[in-house]
Amino acid sequence: MKIGKNNFKTVLFFTAPALIIYTLIVFIPIIWSSVYSLFDWNGIGSMKFVGFNNFVRLFTRDREFLPALGHTVIYTVAQIVLQVFVGLLLAFLLSSIPKLRSFFQTLYYVPVVISSVAICQIFEKLMSLQPLGLINSILGAINPAWYDIKWLTDVNLCLGSAAFVEGYKYMAMYMVIFYAALLSVPDDLTEAAKIDGANGFRIAWNVKIPYIRHVIVANCVLVLNGSLRAYDIPYLLTGGGPGNCAQLLSPYMYKQAFSSMKYGYGSAVAVMIVLISLVFATVFRRIFERED
Amino acid sequence: MQQSSRLKKRRISTFLLYCLAILVLLIMVYPFFYTAMSAFKTPEEFVSKPQYALPAGFYLGNIKYVLLESDNPRYFLNSLIILVCVLIPVLLFGSMAAFAICKLKFKGQRLMLSYFLMGLMIPLQVCLIPLYLTFGKLHLTDNMLGVILPQIAFDFPYTIYLFTNFFKFLPNEVLESCVLDGCSPFKMYSVVVVPMAKNVFLTLATMNGIFCWNEFVFAYTFTSSKKLQTVTLGLRDFVGMYGATDWGRTFTTITLTILPTFILYFFLSKYMLAGMTEGAVKG
Known part of the structure; x- marks a missing residue:
């Protein structure tokens, strides 16, 4: 049911402000980005139409794009593990303690509300070597060889360090969602399983996880989308890392567009990010929702 | 036994x-x-003592420097102005649009909702290049408006989503009786709907407020002069200048920038957590 007759002007009054701002700033630029991606353009001179050449170049002649894509995939898998898997474990932990749940939940959530810039600065200090940061001084006390683990400048470690910090920041966000979902599991389901003699682990695995399955899939898609476009943490923490060992797609797009002034080429990378996100999310949903 | x-x-x-x-x-x-x-450690303490040691006393030199001699107070003011200018339009226009989508009768309501929700899937990086070029022509780069407008626009999808989730369940009987009393849609929105949705407003104000305070990409891309920097940019620059040498001042700056989010969060965490679960479990 809707209220009375509404003339066009009333509807316009309510919807126009949001509609106009949103269209101008979100919708139209997407179209422009797709258009730019077909041109060779530095922003000042004339635009030269090159068709799909930018995309062909990305996959055939660009030495940084494919490694960046590879790093992004690794980064995304790490985020699924940290945010979805660990997040789910934390939600189980919360729901299995009898008291103080909201106390723990509120404090676990703290990293989510802190800015990425602050988190990165803090971790830069924690992982520092000169002067010795907290993490290495603790590790070094256990084994002196660990005093000089170069978390942020070692070619093999910097991508992992950035992935860890990103996971650390957002983990609790998914924990909160899983926790709410776990609370929605009806008591009679778990009671029935208990009467059948199932232990806590079996109840979690055979009753609760299947029940909240759609939340798990939805969260995976959210994490997938979030990490395929991850920008601030990898950029701020590693700046691409030595020899671009931690370069991801979004910072790479940024670099092409705003440092090298290749707006057309940068737009092609941006369009690829959207396409990859859509493909991954669709494939993921297909695989996991088909069985329902 | x-x-x-x-x-x-x-x-x-x-x-x-x-x-x-x-x-x-x-x-x-x-x-x-x-x-x-x-933040309370003296410069010598960072060198002579292990990192996990507690500060020997309440050394206030760092705080004094950051508050009185650095540019941080200006960054705070900038961030505060941006916060207010983002929150008011997002909440006002967002709730108005959601109200129309849920409770007014017009063609294309569902389409309009999907159009807004599509924004949830769009990575903002796609819009960055065209926005940068357009803003450049309109003299919106290096202008606070250039940081405010994109944040408003990108906050709409989530804001409208949560508002519609709430308005859907507003009993129509209440609204109908308002109509019978001769209430116009404008009056209904402002006198009946907004007071009923107080908690949703609080939830969205907390979430969007924290996102806005922490915002980095738009401010980083669209501003260049120092006098327009927000706390996040200021923090990054400050650490870039002193980070390697002066840990005390760095930690003090970090502490001061996260303090407002901390305070806001601890008073309103209930609303923030409610918004998270509301949005995702159903979505």
């Missing part, structure tokens, strides 16, 4: 779970505790 041993086993496992919960708590909170306590 068996009963008591089972009870004992249960107690032990509960105890272990609490130990685990406290361990996780340490991991999640200790870095921020460490940051805050390091």
Whole structure:
């Protein structure tokens, strides 16, 4: 049911402000980005139409794009593990303690509300070597060889360090969602399983996880989308890392567009990010929702 | 006998779970505790003592410097102005659009909702290049408006989504009786709907407020002069200048920039957490 007759002007009054701002700033630029991606353009001179050449170049002649894509995939898998898997474990932990749940939940959530810039600065200090940061001084006390683990400048470690910090920041966000979902599991389901003699682990695995399955899939898609476009943490923490060992797609797009002034080429990378996100999310949903 | 041993086993496992919960708590909170306590350390303490040592006393030199001699107060003011200019339009226009989508009658309502929700799937990086070029022509780069407008636009999808989720369940009888009393849609929105949706407004104000305070990409891309920098940009520059040498001042700056979010969060965490679960479990 809707209220009375509404003339066009009333509807316009309510919807126009949001509609106009949103269209101008979100919708139209997407179209422009797709258009730019077909041109060779530095922003000042004339635009030269090159068709799909930018995309062909990305996959055939660009030495940084494919490694960046590879790093992004690794980064995304790490985020699924940290945010979805660990997040789910934390939600189980919360729901299995009898008291103080909201106390723990509120404090676990703290990293989510802190800015990425602050988190990165803090971790830069924690992982520092000169002067010795907290993490290495603790590790070094256990084994002196660990005093000089170069978390942020070692070619093999910097991508992992950035992935860890990103996971650390957002983990609790998914924990909160899983926790709410776990609370929605009806008591009679778990009671029935208990009467059948199932232990806590079996109840979690055979009753609760299947029940909240759609939340798990939805969260995976959210994490997938979030990490395929991850920008601030990898950029701020590693700046691409030595020899671009931690370069991801979004910072790479940024670099092409705003440092090298290749707006057309940068737009092609941006369009690829959207396409990859859509493909991954669709494939993921297909695989996991088909069985329902 | 068996009963008591089972009870004992249960107690032990509960105890272990609490130990685990406290361990996780340490991991999640200790870095921020460490940051805050390091703000009170003297420069010598960073060199002579291990990192985890507590400060010897309440050394206030760092705080004095950051508050009185650095540019940080200006960054705070900038961020505050941006916060207000983002929150008011987002909440006002967002709730108005959601109200129309849920409760007014017009063609294309569903389409309009999907159009807004599409924004949830769009990575903002796609819009960055065209926005940068357009803003350049309109003289909106290096202008606060250039940081404010994109944040408003990108906050709409989520804001409208949560508002529609709430307005859907507003009883139509209440609104109908308003109509019978001769109430116009404008009056209905402002006198009936907004007061009923107070909690949703609080939730969205908390979430969008924290996102806005922490915003980095738009401010970084669209502003260049120092006098327009926000706290996040200021923090990054400050650390770039002093980070390697002066840890005390760095930690003080970090502490001061995260303090407002901390305070806001601890008073309104209930609303923030409600918004998170509301948005995702149903979505």
